[in-house]
Amino acid sequence: MIFHNEPSFSLTSQVDSMTGWLKTIDGAHHEIHDAKSYLVIYSALAADEATISVRIKTPNSNILDHMTIHVETALAANVQFWASTTKTHNASNTIIPLNKNFASSKLSDTQICHTPSGTQAGAALLTQYIGSASTNGKANSGGVSTSRGEFILKANTAYLITVTSRAASNALSIILDWYEH
Numbered sequence: 001m002i003f004h005n006e007p008s009f010s011l012t013s014q015v016d017s018m019t020g021w022l023k024t025i026d027g028a029h030h031e032i033h034d035a036k037s038y039l040v041i042y043s044a045l046a047a048d049e050a051t052i053s054v055r056i057k058t059p060n061s062n063i064l065d066h067m068t069i070h071v072e073t074a075l076a077a078n079v080q081f082w083a084s085t086t087k088t089h090n091a092s093n094t095i096i097p098l099n100k101n102f103a104s105s106k107l108s109d110t111q112i113c114h115t116p117s118g119t120q121a122g123a124a125l126l127t128q129y130i131g132s133a134s135t136n137g138k139a140n141s142g143g144v145s146t147s148r149g150e151f152i153l154k155a156n157t158a159y160l161i162t163v164t165s166r167a168a169s170n171a172l173s174i175i176l177d178w179y180e181h
Contacts, residue, residue: 036106036179036180036181037099037100037101037178037179037180038097038098038099038100038108038110038176038177038178038179038180039097039098039100039175039176039177040054040095040097040098040112040175040176041173041174041175041176042054042095042114042173042174043171043172043173043174044114044171044172045169045170045171045172046077046163046165046170046171046172047165047168047169047170048165048166048167048168048170049164049165049166050164050165050170051162051163051164051165052114052115052162052163052172052174053087053114053115053116053160053161053162053163054095054112054113054114054116054160054161054174054176055085055087055088055089055090055112055113055114055116055158055159055160056110056111056112056153056158056159056160056161056176057089057110057111057112057157057158057159058110058153058154058155058156058157058158058159059109059110059111059155059156060155060156061109061155061156062155063155063180063181064152064153064154064155064180064181065110065152065153065178065179065180066150066151066152066153066178066179066180066181067150067151067152067153067176067177067178068149068150068151068176068177068178069081069151069161069174069175069176070173070174070175070176070177071130071161071163071172071173071174071175072171072172072173072175073130073131073163073165073170073171073172073173074170074171074172075131075165075166075167075169075170075171076129076130076131076165076166076167076170077129077130077131077163077164077165077166077167077170077172078127078128078129078130078163078164078166079126079127079128079129079130079161079162079163080124080126080127080160080161080162080164081124081125081126081127081159081160081161082120082122082124082125082159082160082161083125083154083157083159084122084157084158084159085116085120085158085159085160086118086119086120086121086122087116087117087118087119087120087158087160088116088117088118089111089113089116089117089158090113090114090115090116090117091113093113093114093115093116094111094112094113095112095113095114097110097112097176108180110178110180112176114174116160120160120162124162131166131167150178153178161174
């Protein structure tokens, strides 16, 4: 049976002349162009058994943070993540998220600080050990802990990431990369 009144449409796409592949922009990259993509890096030198931490508080909104979390260490360390923290925001340690679209003055409503106040109750949801075990009492290598995909953070919720050094004079970094959608 033939329907002559069916709507017709054509798809026009761009093809890369060198590779023959379709040109596409993924969702995360599109959010950069829309000025809804942000970056925070908190780095510190830490003594053996010293901890650095970052608290993330998402806004009470229907716009959600789609976040990847990266931790880098020069020497051995362990990383812990709480999906709900009892620590509170420390305004004097606020970290302002960098909008990845430098042509925009748009700010994120996500609240982030390092070294939050209070104590953490309960066990961590995730724990990862980075780097080698100690040799003759010294840890001799570091590494990276990375979420391969994004976490979609719940609205109006506070999260905590801690990195505890397992070596003296350790360079530690917590890197948060997200878009809001």
